[in-house]
Amino acid sequence: MNKNYIILMGILILLAAGLLVLPLKNNSKQLDPEVLMWDIVQPTRYVSTDEVAKMIIEHDPLLMMVDVRSAEDFQLFSLTNAINFPLDSLALDDARSALTFNKRNLVFYSNDDLKSDQAWVIAKRLGLKNIYVLKGGLNRWIQTIIQPEAPAETASEAEFNLYAFRQGASQYFTGGSISIDKSPQAEVVVSRKKKAKAAEGGC
Amino acid sequence: MHVHELNPKKTMVTMIIFVIVIIIGLVTLSKPRLNYAITPEETVMLAGSEEGFFYPYELEDILNKTIDTIVLVDIRNTFQFGRGHIPGAENISAVELISKENIKRLEALKDAGQVVLIYGNNLVEANGPYMLLRQIGFDNVKVLMGGYSYYNVWKDKLGDSYSDDSYFIGNAQYDYAEVAKGSSVSNNDNDTPEPKANVAVERKKKNKAVEGGC
Secondary structure (H helix, E strand, C coil): CCHHHHHHHHHHHHHHHHHHHCCHHHHCCCCCHHHHHHHHHCHHHEECHHHHHHHHHCCCCCEEEEECCCHHHHHHCCCCCCEECCHHHHHCHHHHHHHHCCCCEEEEECCCCHHHHHHHHHHHHCCCCCEEEECCHHHHHHHHHHCCCCCCCCCCHHHHHHHHHHHHHHHHHHCCCCCCCCCCCCCEEEECCCCCCCEECCC | CCCHHHCHHHHHHHHHHHHHHHHHHHHCCCCCCCCCCCCHHHHHHHHHCCCCEECHHHHHHHHCCCCCCEEEEECCCHHHHHHCCCCCCEECCHHHHCCHHHHHHHHHHHHCCCEEEEECCCHHHHHHHHHHHHHCCCCCEEEECCHHHHHHHHHHHHHHHHHCCCCCCCCCCCCHHHHCCCCCCCCCCCCCCCCCCCEEEECCCCCCCEECCC
């Protein structure tokens, strides 16, 4: 055999052996922090309640709503065909890979957009693709889709069209019943510590 | 056997190219400039805690210069900054914050025990950059609740904002299940007040500026 082949083979075997000592960390697919920061400052991750309502009504096969609230909250109310994925479960490998292998567009939502945004940042770091955040969350969902507000009489045609869509969507999501029943105003419970004085104690 | 397999010159050339490619690969091996200091699991814990949240009324101490261990950073764009900002804040956009020089500066501030308080127009706007900075190891970074828009409304009475709750976000404003039953689809455009669900707000204790001591 040619001597050169032997040298070549030796190099290859040496390199292959080198793979064994490579740290495991290099295999993770985490997003580079710099890239993550760029993604964070883009507003493209937000989808509006109107867009989501339209996609749900049209049975968009690529849409997957992800509820990042707690399991109890999810039990009480969730959007159509949403899956529950509490923010805490992003720390679990199994749960995480379930999302990673999903090829659909994941739209995270919570009460507003704080928890869902936090979930988005973590999921993005973990390398998940096609993930979005429902802008305004469920609070805005109620305000715009379930209880749409009529535009002023001087509003543009586009606004009236939007209102008409929202009214239709509202009936779609509430089962078509039209009544003017009001939910009672609930009380707001705030627990708070007394404000401390700037200077206290001393001699 | 083909002729070229026995051609030592060709084999040599192939080998040299092979080795060069490997060397180039090793040299240019991409090494990210920034590295995560905490795991995704720890980041989940971070998201669940309010430890890094800064309350608007606490700004009073900075503005009065009672506290000088906090550096205010406005992460909005220059235009918005020019139209108004919290006194004493400097303007560094979120992306600029992780530039080489600013990372150095953040490190110096961290070593000096200074807190870096960042704010955007609202909490959510600054939350992403805050989480990122925390993830790359800057545990001295905090984020202002309510952001600039809240400050702008309350700037003359920041102390009073202690008893205000509107900067607390993340709570349900409705009893979703109740509302979504279809109880409130109004066809006659009446302006019914929006029903509010129970909102329990828990707030961390305010630090005393000066405490005890002789």
